[in-house]
Amino acid sequence: MVVLAPLVGAVLTPIVARRDRRIAQWWALGIMTVTSVAAVALMVRVTEEGPFSYYLGGWVPPIGIEFRFDEVSAFIGIVCLVGWLAILYSFRYTEWLRGLEKPRIPYYYTLLLLNLAGLIGISITGDLFNFFVFLEIISLSGYALVAVSGERIAEMAAFKYLLIGAVSSLLVLLAIGLIYALTGSLNMADISARLGGAATRPLGVAIGAFTVGFMVKAALFPLHIWLPDAHAIAPSPVSAVLSGLVVKVGIIGMLRVYQIVYGSGSMNLDGLNQVLMWLGAISIIIGAFFAIFQDDIKMMLAYSTISNIGYIVMGLGLASQYGLIGASIHVFNHALIKATLFLGAGCLIYRTGKRTLTELAGVGRSMPWTAAAMSIGAISIVGIPPTAGFLCKWYIALGAVQAGQTFFAFALVFGALFIFIYYIRMVNAFYFRPPADPEILAVKEAPPSMLVPVLLLAALCLIMGVLGRLPLTFIEPAVTRLLSGMGGG
Amino acid sequence: MIEALWHNIDYVACVVLFCIGLYAMIAKDNLIKKFIGLNIMETSVFAFIVALGVVEDGDAPIMGSGATPPFINPLPQSLILTGIVVAVSTTALALTLIIRIHKQCGTIEADELREME
Numbered sequence: 040m041v042v043l044a045p046l047v048g049a050v051l052t053p054i055v056a057r058r059d060r061r062i063a064q065w066w067a068l069g070i071m072t073v074t075s076v077a078a079v080a081l082m083v084r085v086t087e088e089g090p091f092s093y094y095l096g097g098w099v100p101p102i103g104i105e106f107r108f109d110e111v112s113a114f115i116g117i118v119c120l121v122g123w124l125a126i127l128y129s130f131r132y133t134e135w136l137r138g139l140e141k142p143r144i145p146y147y148y149t150l151l152l153l154n155l156a157g158l159i160g161i162s163i164t165g166d167l168f169n170f171f172v173f174l175e176i177i178s179l180s181g182y183a184l185v186a187v188s189g190e191r192i193a194e195m196a197a198f199k200y201l202l203i204g205a206v207s208s209l210l211v212l213l214a215i216g217l218i219y220a221l222t223g224s225l226n227m228a229d230i231s232a233r234l235g236g237a238a239t240r241p242l243g244v245a246i247g248a249f250t251v252g253f254m255v256k257a258a259l260f261p262l263h264i265w266l267p268d269a270h271a272i273a274p275s276p277v278s279a280v281l282s283g284l285v286v287k288v289g290i291i292g293m294l295r296v297y298q299i300v301y302g303s304g305s306m307n308l309d310g311l312n313q314v315l316m317w318l319g320a321i322s323i324i325i326g327a328f329f330a331i332f333q334d335d336i337k338m339m340l341a342y343s344t345i346s347n348i349g350y351i352v353m354g355l356g357l358a359s360q361y362g363l364i365g366a367s368i369h370v371f372n373h374a375l376i377k378a379t380l381f382l383g384a385g386c387l388i389y390r391t392g393k394r395t396l397t398e399l400a401g402v403g404r405s406m407p408w409t410a411a412a413m414s415i416g417a418i419s420i421v422g423i424p425p426t427a428g429f430l431c432k433w434y435i436a437l438g439a440v441q442a443g444q445t446f447f448a449f450a451l452v453f454g455a456l457f458i459f460i461y462y463i464r465m466v467n468a469f470y471f472r473p474p475a476d477p478e479i480l481a482v483k484e485a486p487p488s489m490l491v492p493v494l495l496l497a498a499l500c501l502i503m504g505v506l507g508r509l510p511l512t513f514i515e516p517a518v519t520r521l522l523s524g525m526g527g528g
Numbered sequence: 529m530i531e532a533l534w535h536n537i538d539y540v541a542c543v544v545l546f547c548i549g550l551y552a553m554i555a556k557d558n559l560i561k562k563f564i565g566l567n568i569m570e571t572s573v574f575a576f577i578v579a580l581g582v583v584e585d586g587d588a589p590i591m592g593s594g595a596t597p598p599f600i601n602p603l604p605q606s607l608i609l610t611g612i613v614v615a616v617s618t619t620a621l622a623l624t625l626i627i628r629i630h631k632q633c634g635t636i637e638a639d640e641l642r643e644m645e
Contacts, residue, residue: 175614216577
């Protein structure tokens, strides 16, 4: 139901909206509301009863496709939230986009809904091939969504994204093929049970292919080159979805692979963890470093995504309890924070038509609410205590210490300093620099349908910092179960 | 060593195809050629997975009165059918993008496009 609603809704959008394109937006919002309600019901059930499964078409696995709902799947909560807000935000934003002709707008909502359906599907599927199909749904709609913005190099960015993305999907497919050859099964739980006696060398190749494929999707250094262009050029609501949610698909994929392999105990992944830890640390530094030199506000946010993915991957690689908890919370919180920032940036661009920090100087005086929300986002992503970002970074740092890798804790703090520098630049430009262009003081605050999502997300950034225990109730049992598979960790 | 390779000639062919595709993707400047490289890579992976399901002297797995085992494993084939559908849509999207790039920039050579940026 959670997957079907947006899928069917997406396909029907152009038909429903044939008479009047305004219907499309309300339709999309309605579909997403239904989905969210269903998702919340599922999440409540998972906290009460623990993981449960649903068999598609009544076929029992390993033959049928299994939808398995466990704690990792709680990702759909954030998908629904950010997706719903992004659709609401798109109401005004799409009307204004140059690259999108007015009659085409329903197709934009189709793509957006398809993308969200894929995201929901991928977090609850229990079948590897089904996972691949959802991965492709996400990727294909993502490529198309990048291209609609009408910026001058949008198509080029989309093409670059497509070329690299397609190769990574291919690697994932190859790995699925290898796993199938080894175990004769595509159901994740079943594979895990059967992997025990499998030959380690082909399994190693499969895990390698999975890792590279997923890390391209997650834009981990050195596989990040597609991300800055694609995320900076896409329309702002799409940037928020891409940056907050779609890159996390790689992380979810990695978590699933870990679940499978740890569950079978057939292979020691310490080497992989080492590599992930290092790449994560390098990503943090490189992403933050490049972000400092960006003048384009969305480009800066895109590079910041790379360094935040670095945090998550480092937390994964540490493979200690706190590290994993921190990484999982950061998946949620980063989605919140980055959506705030990208949607806020969208508001600024919508009202002023300018994208660079130099030109946007002084905008905090004319658009106080947007600037305030973005400042909260900025503080939050740096990780200053009362906000959401602090909690995850604290946990990841604790995890580094717990795993005896103090060096990585330093890398983390160092990265946070870099991040601090470039967000301070942004806040400074908003409030304290004299406006480069007197017109900037005359712009009006963003319209309510765009402002409300931004403010709501900013408020959540603060609330999640205070009520940090909430996601923990989901994540802790999942992490404990994962780690028990590898012998206590 | 050589005998092992010969015995698995189908897999070797897939790896060779994969490398050709990868080379084309990285080394060629023309966007269409890059994309053909990707298609070659896709084909190699599809062929690899279909080859997994082959049983020697196997029949097509079509049930009927004359059907006798052994059968070829039908599951990889059906998976790849889905994979091909995905590949077709990727191709369609990529070609659309190339057309739009050509309309906007007047060229589809990656090095010339980079200069224009």
